[in-house]
Amino acid sequence: MNASQTSSRALQTLRTLPVNVCRGSRHVHTLPPLQTLVSTSSPEFVERANAMNGLVSELKKDLAAIREGGGPKAQARMKSKGKLLPRERLAQLLDPASPFLELSPLAAHNVYRDADVPGAGIITGIGRVAGRECMIVVNDATVKGGSYYPLTASEETHPSSRNRKGEQAPVHIPSGGAALPHQAEVFPDAQHFGRIFYNMAQLSSQGIPQISVVHGISVAGGAYTSAMADENVIVRNQGRIFLAGPPLVKAATGEEVGEEELGGGDMHSSVSGVTDHLARDDAHAIAIARGIVGDLGAAAGGRIALPAAEDAEPPLYSSSELGGIVGTDVRQPFDMREVIARIVDGSKFREFKKEYGTTVVTGFASIHGHPVGVIGNNGILFSPSALKAAHFIELCSQRRIPLLFLVNVTGYMVGSKAERGGIAKDGAKMVRAVACANVPKFTVVVGGSFGAGNYGMCGRAYSPRFMWLWPNAKISVMGGSQLSQVMSSVSKDPAQHATLEKEIEEQASARYGSARLWDDGIIMPEDTRDVVGLGLALAARETAGTSQTHSSGWDGSSFGVFRM
């Protein structure tokens, strides 16, 4: 807290990292190309070519039939429900000009005697999404309702394994569950169904994100492909996730419940937190998925291509309005999105888990062209809010995206209901995530920062690169009046309470703390965007280190992203 401390901190932050670009002069040798000796008119050539062409056209015919999936009837049925066909979903997911390297289209071709299962009921391949090569798996519900056949599991385990080397981010469009008649071939073995989830977990632990879009019914095993995903999307009134559908539930417990109520998009997005994004229709879900891939940052070997700083869009709304939004009374609530809209590029904010744990706002944005994960408070932290924040911090950490905390927190919820709900345990998850997130963190206190909320929202003790306060900021273990009330219940001297309340109020003020170097300064609200932008640019100069060590030994530390 003395001057030398400060300057050494500054030095650390300002240490320059010159990048030497070495362009080795490449020597171009003029090697002669291979010379062909083939005679294309020789009878042998023609004969061989014809034979090959025969096979090729046969293959083409089979492939063309396979691309039709479950056939026109099943397709028409799907279209009539306002849904997109699997290949239409694929086309929308891919960048408009992307190549598509389809894999194993002949899977399950003429394998099952009882059924024709084109492509084993899934389409797999690699294509570009938001400029990034991704492994894509699309379940085809026109084929046997999208259930898993033995070879479906094998095909799916293949691409997932392939990711270890290829490092593409898989995008999963699942549905269905194990085809029950074939359970023995699907379920128990190493390359069977279970392996999909094993692989998903392993990949996540290696920093390869997995994204799942639920267009239809994801039941039993299918449910796990969604729940195991790092980030997922569900279509409202259409996608469903449950371990067991209504008939099985009734058989098991006697409970009678509808599909939507049991595992619909609204329920999972706002109550259980099994899903992260609630889409209005198929096209929306795919647009969201593209957005997710666009925000994968440095995950899975991705490079963050920063736009030219001058190309960064300014916010749509004036930062001069921040004062009127926030005010100076910490008891007056405001929507943190209004603050975010005045700080981030183009006022564009891809919100994560919007419907869940609504007292915390999380999402991806850019500031002066630098990607950033934003966590802001919209009220008291409840268990779901804490879990959501922890999940989001894990995502940013995996993708090496810096975090910005916009703090206006009175603390974690108290009371018997909250305690029974394990608020301390869930709050601890958030605090742990903040503490361990190995990305640059920035904290701006735009309102109050009280109690344990201060920890969860990256207070000074959690090593933010920079911590700034707005002039109205208040930081203390609790509000002055509450503290005074607490004191009155343990001590009887009213005069002492009054002095104490005054004292606490004073100590909580931004100026008091800033004078004691508990932060990096008080900033004008309208300067926030530029101040944070400069900080992010400093952090971006440091090579995103090999911080995430994925040693396969016994370090026992790597779990990937937990869906909290």
Added chain:
Amino acid sequence: MLTSSRSSQTKVELVKTLSRARTTHRALSGLANASSRLQTSSAAMGGVRGVERSCRHVELQQRLINGQRRLYNTEETGKAKPLFDKILIANRGEIACRVMKTAKKLGIKTVAVYSEVDRNALHVKMADEAYYVGPAPSADSYLRMDKIIQIAKQSGAQAIHPGYGFLSENAKFATALEEAGITFIGPPVTAITSMASKSESKDIMIAAGVPCVPGYHGSNQDPQHLLEQAKRIQFPVLIKAVLGGGGKGMRIVHKESEFLEALESAKRESLKSFSDDNVLVEKYIQKPRHIEVQVFGDTMGDVVSLWERDCSVQRRHQKIIEEAPAPGISEEIRKDLCDKAVAAAKAVGYVGAGTVEFIFDDDTKVFYFMEMNTRLQVEHPVTEMITGQDLVEWQLHVAAGNPLPLTQNEIPLIGHAFEARIYAENPRNNFMPDVGKLVHLSTPEASSIVRLEEGFKEGSSIEVFYDPLIAKLVVKGSDRTEALRVLRKALEEYQVVGLSTNIEFLRTLAGHPAFIDAEVETGFIPKHYNELFPPLPKPTPSVLAQSALYLVLRDLEKDRQLSSSTTSPWSSLAFRRFGGDVHKRIITLKASPKDVYHVHVTSSSGRYHVQVHSQSGEVLGSFENLDASLQGPKTLHTEIEGRKLQTTVVSQLDHHGSPSIASAEEKLHIFAGDSQRYALTIPSPSWLLSLGEDAKKAMKGGGMRAPMPSVVVDVKVANGDMVKKGQAIVVLESMKTETVLRAEQDGKVVVVACKKGDMVEEGTELAIIEPLETIKD
């Protein structure tokens, strides 16, 4: 420096020649040489061709020699007065730029003034110095005489050019300048004042022998007396209620026998409508034309005419297309018109550039004085095109106290010129003015026969506060037919995206048979309305295919930019599929809500196959093996049906008046090179619209916002007022159009966030009305 040369280089030579000349004879021969050089350049500019050119050439040379003799004489009697060193242009837009061009040519420094919204305007960039004059509304900026005079003093400008509009015909301003010792580049105050009064100007004209529309405006309402007057005026006549309007109490009378009956009915109707039955009687002109004469006077009392212009074709009583000379006018009538105009100017001691407007009866070829405009007119370039003169240069000479550069018999009349005014307006919506940004602007190339007077560049905005004139397109040809052909081609090459313009309308007008046949009259547009506004053409399959290809290629470019590694085959092998699969994209394009197309584009090995489907699935067109590429972000090159095509496609986001909602639709503007322009919308996905609806609903909460940039003309409520649903709350004005914002439900006004006179941006909150239900809670 008295010549009217348009090239300063030639002028320098001319002056040198002059100073070398020792005797009259030598001076004259030198001048002849100089003027032949001069004339070569002006003939080249005028684009006069072939034999005609050489004939004209000799004639003109003679005229110019005469002119130079006059100049020589001046040299003998006294030195030419120097032009100003620095002038201020108290205007904006194209005219400010126009004046600066001439000033620059003559080495005169220019001072611009600008309002709040004009900070980055073209006229500011062109000027040597520029000064802020005030907020956007004209009354606070371009009409602020005190500030403009102060800026002139501060900058050391010796004279002020007022352009047209604003202060150009303001006698007070001219007086104030005189008092401040700054030259007003315009007529004397007395001329402005006389001509500003309709009755005074008529009296002066009648006294000077200039015909005025015959009529009786007196108080004697005796029917017999009125009949006598009608006979004096000569039939047909018009009986008009003095307080009349909207055609009420108006009768056209063709014959004497019908007069009394018509008078009675007109009076009856007038009494009923206006509680007054006084009428006036005027000459009725069945096929009126608007013909005006450009006059110029100097301080020595000389006045010349630079021939006439025809500005008959008008909309909303404003000119949109002008030409010179007026078609179908004989030499005698031309002489008569010009003589009368000169007489009119002389009658008021006119100095500088002025225009005498006549109403011309095309049936009888009789014309009457209407008014005199004491300024440089918008349409002055057509006169410049046929005379080869620079009228601003003339103005500067006259203002400096020099005599007119040419005498009447030296003023040429070569060829035919048109001016088309490019306005931000929607002809299909009664020519209502429009505002907005010039998202895309591509103009025909300027040449000796195509001249552009522009005030704005791509990216500029046409503001709500000023005249919506974007530019003037001026062309010339050796005759009217040629000039019209040049005009049509230039209009086809004129592209504007971002706001509605009259370009297509002008193109249709310039190709209308009646216009080509010079059947011009003031009622031209209503008379030929149906042909001038044909139904909008449906996009052809070829245009739809081009639009779809543009999108495919544009997105390919976007994909490449998105990816961090451009060297990858994942970039170069665009659209690649395997095993007989092909890449196919279906693009939906909407020409109108009922006119929707689906274009299927498949791509393989760098070629495109396009199939255009109607909404019902019918195949409207199919194009195989197309080669297509983008040459720049807006230009598509294709070959369709054996024809090389270069198409300009401009993409624009349409915000539906709400900047905060992300549900903007993309609109494509296609200039397909067949003079037809198409606008196609790419429908937003339904989820985006549904999100937009939610956002709109959330924004409703009683807050009333400005739907467009506008001026608050009235606030009808105060804080605390209870209002009923549908009650007027705020009245806005945008481009001369009023919009009344009304309460959407019963409630209480809790905030009034604007006041009369405020300028508000689109989306600005104007008032908050708390709905009644909330209050009850």
